[in-house]
Amino acid sequence: VAGDPRALIETVRRMYARGWAPGTGGNMSVVVPGPRLLITASGVDKRVATVDDLVVVGLDGVQVAGTGRPSAETAVHLELVRWGAKAVLHAHSVWNTLASLLAAGRGQLVLHGLEMLKGLAGVDTHEHREVVPVVANHQDTTVLARAVHRVIAEHPRCHGVLVAGHGLYTWGASLVEAERHVEIFEFLFEVLVRAKELPHGTVDLS
Numbered sequence: 001v002a003g004d005p006r007a008l009i010e011t012v013r014r015m016y017a018r019g020w021a022p023g024t025g026g027n028m029s030v031v032v033p034g035p036r037l038l039i040t041a042s043g044v045d046k047r048v049a050t051v052d053d054l055v056v057v058g059l060d061g062v063q064v065a066g067t068g069r070p071s072a073e074t075a076v077h078l079e080l081v082r083w084g085a086k087a088v089l090h091a092h093s094v095w096n097t098l099a100s101l102l103a104a105g106r107g108q109l110v111l112h113g114l115e116m117l118k119g120l121a122g123v124d125t126h127e128h129r130e131v132v133p134v135v136a137n138h139q140d141t142t143v144l145a146r147a148v149h150r151v152i153a154e155h156p157r158c159h160g161v162l163v164a165g166h167g168l169y170t171w172g173a174s175l176v177e178a179e180r181h182v183e184i185f186e187f188l189f190e191v192l193v194r195a196k197e198l199p200h201g202t203v204d205l206s
């Protein structure tokens with residue numbers, strides 16, 4: 001398998017360990033020379049994932065290497081790669097699921113006034129307003145990919161997209177940057193959701 005499959009598997013295992021990809025949840029990919037996309041296969045238990053659980057697809061989505069089936073959500077990864085992502089990470093966590101449900105009715109959530117926003121590429125102040133679009137979930141991932149296309153076209157500077165009741169897609173110029181973005185978003189979503197538990201008016205993150 002081309003590229004650096006071990007680096008991607010290390011990311012997969014860390015995402016499992018942090019509670020960002022329990023069970024077979026989530027999928028992870030990185031652009032490799034070709035260019036092609038190295039991506040986790042469908043139905044892989046992230047706890048015990050190995051390089052044998054990765055497959056390679058062309059940017060047209062056609063599988064070129066690996067024995068498993070590409071992740072069902074490959075279409076969304078390829079959409080984000082078309083917008084310039086070099087690595088795409090999809091996390092199913094408790095906090096991103098709750099955040100997605102809190103914001104689903106509004107179609108987006110806004111993160112503002114938090115120092116940890118500076119962990120997102122190109123953000124240098126806590127005063128940054130990070131718009132995270134929220135799209136409806138769909139089992140047809142080509143529909144999901146089209147929805148992601150629409151919200152990225154509308155918010156080309158965003159760093160992540162939530163799928164309602166489902167999870168987070170984030171990406172980066174490298175695998176390291178994409179993984180940092182997962183960590184930053186998971187921190188921010190936990191702050192956002194826990195803030196709702198505090199007495200009314202204690203914390204205003206709007």
Ligand SMILES: [Zn+2]
Pocket residue numbers: 025026027073090092166167
């Ligand atoms: Zn998913």
